[in-house]
Amino acid sequence: MRKSALIVVTSLVVIMSALVVARARQAPANQALPSQASIDAVLNTMRGDMQTTRADIMAKNMTLTAAQAAKFWPMFETYQKEQNVIMDEQLRGIQKYAQSFNTLDDAGALALLTAHFDRDTRMNALRQRFFKEFQTVLPTRLAARAMQIDRRLSLVAQLEIASKIPLVH
Numbered sequence: 001m002r003k004s005a006l007i008v009v010t011s012l013v014v015i016m017s018a019l020v021v022a023r024a025r026q027a028p029a030n031q032a033l034p035s036q037a038s039i040d041a042v043l044n045t046m047r048g049d050m051q052t053t054r055a056d057i058m059a060k061n062m063t064l065t066a067a068q069a070a071k072f073w074p075m076f077e078t079y080q081k082e083q084n085v086i087m088d089e090q091l092r093g094i095q096k097y098a099q100s101f102n103t104l105d106d107a108g109a110l111a112l113l114t115a116h117f118d119r120d121t122r123m124n125a126l127r128q129r130f131f132k133e134f135q136t137v138l139p140t141r142l143a144a145r146a147m148q149i150d151r152r153l154s155l156v157a158q159l160e161i162a163s164k165i166p167l168v169h
Helices: 002-026 036-061 066-099 106-135 140-163
Strands: none
Touching (some): 036 066, 066 106, 106 140
16 A cells, blocks of 8 residues: 555656646746736645645555544644745745846845755755654654655645746846
């Protein structure tokens, strides 16, 4: 059962990644940036879908006892809320970049990359902290599995986000 669940997760990640790459290739290089309202709508929808999908995939791929589930899921919800804070900051930075894309100077380009690096550092620290917390309620291998699944889903989400951001020119 675990092998088939892992195959499903891996397949989902591969398919989502392929779709993102295909969409990015189809997008014209000089396409107009969407309006602020449409950016907000897309980001909110994507974030909501991602959270629902993430929890569903986690649940389908984590075999927890009732006692483990009672402790893990509230902890995972807290983890997601803390992730959201970091992601919201990243998305605000991307929105700011999108708004100034056509007039971007060196300082704006530097700010974009600095924000990406900061986000990566903060997410890494969050994952390390919660991995330790997950280990207090789950065996280490199961806690590691939770982090692996979450990280894979995060990578797909970051690829989706990155595919929508025009390259600095």
